[in-house]
Amino acid sequence: MRLDHVKELPAVYRFLREAPAVFEGTGIDAALRDLAYVRASQLNGCSFCLDLHWREARARGETEQRLSLVAAWREATCYTERERAALLWTEAVTLVADSHVPDDVYATASGVFAPADLVALTFAVTLINSWTRLPVAFRVAPRT
Numbered sequence: 745m746r747l748d749h750v751k752e753l754p755a756v757y758r759f760l761r762e763a764p765a766v767f768e769g770t771g772i773d774a775a776l777r778d779l780a781y782v783r784a785s786q787l788n789g790c791s792f793c794l795d796l797h798w799r800e801a802r803a804r805g806e807t808e809q810r811l812s813l814v815a816a817w818r819e820a821t822c823y824t825e826r827e828r829a830a831l832l833w834t835e836a837v838t839l840v841a842d843s844h845v846p847d848d849v850y851a852t853a854s855g856v857f858a859p860a861d862l863v864a865l866t867f868a869v870t871l872i873n874s875w876t877r878l879p880v881a882f883r884v885a886p887r888t
Contacts, residue, residue: 746882763871771861772830774804777868779827780834782814784872787838792879793872795886829856830865837869 750757767777778801785794798811813820817831833853836845843849853862878884 745884749878749882749884760871760875764868767864767868770864771858772864772868775801775806776827776830776865778804778806779810779814779823780830780865780869781872782811783817783831783834784838784869785876786815787835788873788876788880790876790880791886792884793876797872826856829853833862833865834869837866838873 764777778797781797782794782801785797801811802808810820810822813822814831817823817828823831829852832849833845836843836849853865857865
């Protein structure tokens with residue numbers, strides 16, 4: 745590890761740790777966030793976050809098969825329309841520099857999610873993208 749970002753700025757770490765509580769009561773439940781978090785962690789190459797969110801999803805009852813197929817969700821038939829829209833949105837928001845979230849992706853997501861839920865999903869994706877930057881930048885390894 746290059747440095748301990750938690751030790752250096754514990755207030756920022758606490759802020760990020762407490763942020764998911766704002767999603768309670770939205771249409772974006774923990775199971776859907778888990779899929780988004782796993783996909784964004786894959787895209788960002790964050791082994792620490794991928795390991796963490798994989799474990800959390802499994803603890804909540806997600807199957808090994810569905811988690812294993814997140815990287816190939818387009819070809820997999822085990823995801824609902826809502827989950828597929830969330831994964832599509834997660835990719836576009838995570839890779840925003842590549843495509844600036846195309847109109848067709850927005851149309852798909854907004855056709856499935858209520859406006860407030862799409863905002864909540866976007867904040868969830870933004871949050872995991874913030875998280876993944878820290879372990880990647882500071883070379884934090886997954887727990888063993």
